[in-house]
Amino acid sequence: MARKSQELGRFTDVALLVLISLAEGQKHGYRMISDxxxxxxxxxxxxxxYGALMRLEERGWIEPVASAERRKPYRITDGGRAALREQLATLRRVEQTGVRRSLAWGPA
Structure with missing residues (x-):
């Protein structure tokens, strides 16, 4: 059974974008912004x-990676991957519903 949104808390667009970026591999802030x-x-x-990074780290969905460089890289955790998959599944349902309902009105 899928988790309910109350368990995930408020999930912002920025948080989703960060998780998608980190799903590719660890990155520091500037690289995430570019990606x-x-x-x-x-x-x-x-x-x-950085506000989104702080909230995602508090939830345990991302974590900092030790680095000798000045920039602080982050990586997605298993919990973050699960949250990302759930959010993407929700977005697919929303998109499919939107397309279906918009087509019900006929061509624009």
Whole structure:
């Protein structure tokens, strides 16, 4: 049985974009901002990104990776992958419902 949204808490678009970016592999903030803009066309401000990183880390969906460099990389956790899969499944249902309902009105 799928988890309910109350268990996941409020899931923002930024959080989803971060999880999608980290699903490809670990990244630091600047690389995430570039990647997210590349695949989604969404330009994030650093404050927006770092707020989302903090919330995702608190939930245990991402974690920092030890690094000798100045930049702090993050990676997605197993819990983050499960949350991402659930959110993507929800988005597919929403998209399918939207397409079906919009077609019910006929051509534009």
């Amino acid at each position: 997210i803009e590349e695949f989604s066309g969404t330009s994030l401000e650093p404050g927006t990104l």
